[in-house]
Amino acid sequence: MSSTSGPFSFDTLSLHAGQQPDPATGARATPIYQTTSFVFQDSDQAASLFNGERAGHVYSRISNPTNAVLEERVAALEGGVGAIATASGQAAVHLAVATLMGTGGHIVASHSLYGGTHNLLTYTLPRFGIETTFVDPRDPEAFRNAIRPETRLVFGEVLGNPGLDILDIEAVAQVAHDNGLPLLIDATFTTPYLCRPFDHGADLVYHSATKFLGGHGVAVGGVLVDSGRFDWDASGLFPELTEPYAGFHNMDFTEEYGPSAFLLRARKEGLRDFGACMSPTTAFHLLQGLETLPLRMQRHVDNTRRLVAFLAEHEAVEHVGYPEQPDHPDHGLAARMLPKGCGAVFSFTIKGGREAGRRFTESLNLFSHLANVGDAKSLVIHPASTTHHRMSSEALRAAGISEGMIRLSVGLEDPDDLINDLKRALRASQKEAR
Amino acid sequence: MELTVNGSKTYIYTGTHALEPGRTTWLFVHGAGMDHSAWILQSRYFAFHGQNVMAVDLPGHGRSAGEPLGSIEAQADWLAALLDAASVEQAMVVGHSMGSLAAVDFAARYRDRVKGLALVGTGFPMPVAEPLLEATRANDPRGIGMIMNWGISPQSHLGGNQAPGLWIHGQGVRLLEQAAPGVLFTDMNACNAYEAGVARAGEIACPVHFVIGDRDMMTPPKATAALADAVTAPVSRTVLRGCGHMTPLERPNELLDELIAFGARLG
Numbered sequence: 001m002s003s004t005s006g007p008f009s010f011d012t013l014s015l016h017a018g019q020q021p022d023p024a025t026g027a028r029a030t031p032i033y034q035t036t037s038f039v040f041q042d043s044d045q046a047a048s049l050f051n052g053e054r055a056g057h058v059y060s061r062i063s064n065p066t067n068a069v070l071e072e073r074v075a076a077l078e079g080g081v082g083a084i085a086t087a088s089g090q091a092a093v094h095l096a097v098a099t100l101m102g103t104g105g106h107i108v109a110s111h112s113l114y115g116g117t118h119n120l121l122t123y124t125l126p127r128f129g130i131e132t133t134f135v136d137p138r139d140p141e142a143f144r145n146a147i148r149p150e151t152r153l154v155f156g157e158v159l160g161n162p163g164l165d166i167l168d169i170e171a172v173a174q175v176a177h178d179n180g181l182p183l184l185i186d187a188t189f190t191t192p193y194l195c196r197p198f199d200h201g202a203d204l205v206y207h208s209a210t211k212f213l214g215g216h217g218v219a220v221g222g223v224l225v226d227s228g229r230f231d232w233d234a235s236g237l238f239p240e241l242t243e244p245y246a247g248f249h250n251m252d253f254t255e256e257y258g259p260s261a262f263l264l265r266a267r268k269e270g271l272r273d274f275g276a277c278m279s280p281t282t283a284f285h286l287l288q289g290l291e292t293l294p295l296r297m298q299r300h301v302d303n304t305r306r307l308v309a310f311l312a313e314h315e316a317v318e319h320v321g322y323p324e325q326p327d328h329p330d331h332g333l334a335a336r337m338l339p340k341g342c343g344a345v346f347s348f349t350i351k352g353g354r355e356a357g358r359r360f361t362e363s364l365n366l367f368s369h370l371a372n373v374g375d376a377k378s379l380v381i382h383p384a385s386t387t388h389h390r391m392s393s394e395a396l397r398a399a400g401i402s403e404g405m406i407r408l409s410v411g412l413e414d415p416d417d418l419i420n421d422l423k424r425a426l427r428a429s430q431k432e433a434r
Numbered sequence: 435m436e437l438t439v440n441g442s443k444t445y446i447y448t449g450t451h452a453l454e455p456g457r458t459t460w461l462f463v464h465g466a467g468m469d470h471s472a473w474i475l476q477s478r479y480f481a482f483h484g485q486n487v488m489a490v491d492l493p494g495h496g497r498s499a500g501e502p503l504g505s506i507e508a509q510a511d512w513l514a515a516l517l518d519a520a521s522v523e524q525a526m527v528v529g530h531s532m533g534s535l536a537a538v539d540f541a542a543r544y545r546d547r548v549k550g551l552a553l554v555g556t557g558f559p560m561p562v563a564e565p566l567l568e569a570t571r572a573n574d575p576r577g578i579g580m581i582m583n584w585g586i587s588p589q590s591h592l593g594g595n596q597a598p599g600l601w602i603h604g605q606g607v608r609l610l611e612q613a614a615p616g617v618l619f620t621d622m623n624a625c626n627a628y629e630a631g632v633a634r635a636g637e638i639a640c641p642v643h644f645v646i647g648d649r650d651m652m653t654p655p656k657a658t659a660a661l662a663d664a665v666t667a668p669v670s671r672t673v674l675r676g677c678g679h680m681t682p683l684e685r686p687n688e689l690l691d692e693l694i695a696f697g698a699r700l701g
Contacts, residue, residue: 006591006603007583017601020594053479055596055686063598071599081608082600228608250450256478258471259608260600267599 010077010193014293018072032284033065051249052256052268062271066280070287074213074223077192077293078205081228082263084271085221085283089188089208090116091276092222096184096204098274099266100238101152103129108146108153110137110167112160112400114186114208115387138329140171147179152237157186158195158337162347162383162407163400164323166330166337173201180235188212188374189343193297200337203230204262209286211374212344215296219285221278224266228259241265296376299412301341306415307408307422311348316356316426318349318404344410345373350429354403357382360429361406366413366421378411378418437519444516445497446470447489449481458549458697459486459522463513465531465555466621467581467613469496472530475597475686476693485697488525490516492533494617502620506532506628510539517547526697528552530682531653532625535560538661541642542634550700551642552693555650555679557657558631558664562622570619577618578610587649587678602683635664643670643696645689647677670696 008016019030038057040046048054057063071083086092097107109121111134121132135142137160147154154176156167169185176183182203187195191212197205207213209221232241232254241261244250248268253261271277289296308322323334323342334342350356360382361369367380371387381387384396384403393403410418435448447470453459460480462473470477470489477489492509493500503509513536517525527548529537534556541548569577582603583591590602610618642665646658655673662669672692677685 006579008591016592018593018595020589020592048479048482051478051482053475053482054690055475055598057598065598068595068598069593072593072595072601075599075601075604076593079604080601081604084599228604229611244450252450255447256471256474258469258612260605263599 006076011294013073013076015291017076018069030066030069030284030287032280033060034280035064036060052251060280061275061277062267064280064283066287067278067283070278070283070290071223073287073290074192074207074209075225077290078225079192079196079198079227080205080225081259083223083225084263084266085209085223085278087222087276087278088220089186089206089210089222090120092206092208092224093117093120093184093186095224095266095270095274095276096206097125097130097153099240099262099270100182101130104150105130105153106148106151107132107155108143108151109134110156110160111135112137112163112165113157114161114188117186137165137167140168140175143172144175144178147175147181151179151181153184154181155184155186157189158197159189159323159343159345162405163321164328164330164342164346166323166333166342168333169197169200169202169337173203176203177201180237182230189345190338191293191297193294194301194340194343195338198227198229203227208374210372212297212300213290213293214286215289215293215374215376216285217372217375217377219282221282221286226260226263230262232261245269296412298340300344300410303412303415303418304341304344304346304410307410307418308346310419310422314426316351316430318351320346320348322346345407347405347407349402350404350406350426352404352429354384356429357404357406358385360425361385363425363428364421365424366417367408373407373409375409376412378413379409381407383407437516439493439512439516439519442493442500443498444493444500444519445491446516446520447474447477447487449478449487451481451487453486453488453520453522457484457486459488459525460693460697461513461517461525461527462487462489463509463527463529463533463536464490464492464495465533466625467495467610467618469609469612471496472609472682473528476528476682476690479690479694486522488516488520488522494614494620496612502617503624504620505624506535506539507630509536509624510543513537513540514544514547523547524549526550526552526700528554528693529556530554531556531679532560532621535625535628535631538631538638539634541640542637545637545639548640550640550696551638552645552696553642553661554645554681554689555647555653556644556661557653558635558661559657560625560628560631560653562626567619567622567626570622573615573619575611578607581610582606584651585679586684587647587676589649589676590678590680590684596685596687602680606680606683631661632664635661636666638665638667641668641670641700643672643692645672645674645681645692647674647679647681647684649676650679652679
């Protein structure tokens with residue numbers, strides 16, 4: 001952590017940040033404030049809360065005490081100025097985009113993105129007049145060349161999908177800042193335990209908290225975090241933040257809130273009007289997960305390293321794509337940016353193509369066959385026979401997916417049990433192929 | 435709102451309202467390395483409750499041009515020039531930390547200009563530890579870390595911000611990071627070098643209200659007492675339990691309540 005992270009370590013903040021023992025009851029755990037709204041002390045207090053003259057909660061679409069603990073905790077772990085909890089990771093990225101631009105806006109994004117985000121940028125946002133140019137995440141100059149006068153955001157993932165290409169955040173942030181633009185990072189796969197994008201120059205970070213932050217696969221949610229470092233005034237490209245907003249008593253967000261301007265606008269407009277807020281019960285579930293984030297992530301990575309080593313030596317495996325492998329194109333970048341590990345989601349290619357992949361997934365016992373990652377339990381999916389089964393071999397290749405590619409999300413089980421499960425399924429996949 | 439003070443462009447936050455004659459004016463003076471936004475909730479409240487607000491950016495801070503002023507006395511003189519430029523005869527003056535020393539000096543030497551004085555996170559002397567002076571002299575970010583580590587209470591370091599979703603430590607760090615090189619050192623040095631606190635406190639004629647945190651490590655309660663005991667004008671004080679030095683960030687609502695009550699007492 002940097003020298004400006006405060007007196008407490010990451011592990012301590014994972015347990016405590018954002019929470020004081022409940023002032024009403026003394027409860028040590030964060031209470032679930034499952035309420036839509038909050039009683040005003042009097043009319044003046046009510047008016048002051050509505051007008052941004054007092055701090056506090058009015059209505060749970062906009063803020064809630066349980067959610068606020070989660071928001072502060074993630075902000076503390078990321079080293080940001082604050083955060084906003086959202087209904088999902090997709091809601092978080094939409095909130096970021098909608099706060100920064102409207103029709104006519106343009107985004108430059110890595111082409112290695114989660115499929116849902118790719119859909120949002122490719123098909124949905126254009127219906128609202130926002131276009132995206134996709135570029136090679138390994139080429140910072142491609143980001144620079146794609147920037148237009150109407151560009152308002154540069155965007156990528158720490159670990160790209162599906163090849164785990166690592167974004168050189170420092171280099172891409174430099175390109176963005178040279179052009180007066182913020183860099184938004186999806187850090188879902190890494191969590192702040194493995195990488196804090198703000199330390200590398202990113203300006204905004206979001207998570208699908210559904211995955212490793214929550215860690216138990218019981219709650220869908222997202223979190224959008226602001227570093228508070230981007231100079232919106234100097235950029236001159238964001239009147240939403242630097243000019244009076246008629247929708248909130250002519251508030252000029254950078255004038256009034258300085259480093260927190262983006263989050264205030266996102267909350268007072270984005271949550272208020274689009275309404276993709278998080279349930280307080282969801283926030284509670286995610287907080288339970290966050291308490292053990294450092295322990296879980298280390299175990300996820302340790303298990304992953306064992307499985308990668310096993311698969312890399314197995315005769316039925318053509319290739320393992322994990323950035324710590326010497327043949328991965330981003331091996332050097334991984335050592336610099338992700339010294340604690342490159343996460344617990346990776347792909348490998350099984351010999352025998354699409355049919356072998358199908359047999360492999362159906363022969364596993366411990367790995368659950370489903371479309372998610374970041375659970376405490378190990379997960380598997382074979383894109384060519386499931387999510388991408390209608391695609392031809394050529395189309396799969398164009399998407400960077402081979403017919404025998406298997407994606408694993410490595411959980412917290414005993415690694416020997418996981419290896420035994422893989423060993424048996426690999427044998428089954430090859431036996432029947434002959 | 436922009437004014438020209440002593441030939442330099444000066445920014446004051448007025449809560450989106452123009453200054454109007456005949457209204458009580460609240461003059462907010464920020465602490466070292468900070469700017470008007472430290473007071474955003476309190477200043478916005480008074481602006482929307484029929485009173486004038488002048489939350490200043492001292493020279494070289496925030497949106498104001500010029501070089502930071504090298505002494506507390508110079509800051510006090512500048513506050514007088516600011517009121518002249520705004521055509522404001524008298525104000526309720528609220529100062530935090532370094533700004534509280536400037537407010538004390540101003541209230542003592544420009545007695546007719548101050549109706550009431552609210553001092554937040556204050557004390558005398560206000561010595562600055564040598565490692566912090568060294569770090570800020572070198573524009574070393576560790577100086578900001580020291581200020582925030584000492585500046586907010588242990589409870590506030592863990593969180594529980596009254597402002598939903600904002601991380602107090604992160605807010606403070608980012609605000610201080612925005613200060614131009616040299617500003618923080620100039621401010622720290624001004625606090626460290628100020629010697630007239632007790633003498634000036636004895637010359638204050640208006641009522642003074644102290645708002646202090648019992649976990650303030652930078653201006654601990656005994657330092658506040660030294661200043662308060664020297665005031666011969668009417669004094670009141672409120673101690674906020676669990677609060678450190680950064681009261682506007684740590685306890686914005688209680689601070690606002692204190693200012694509302696203080697203003698009401700003075701009519």
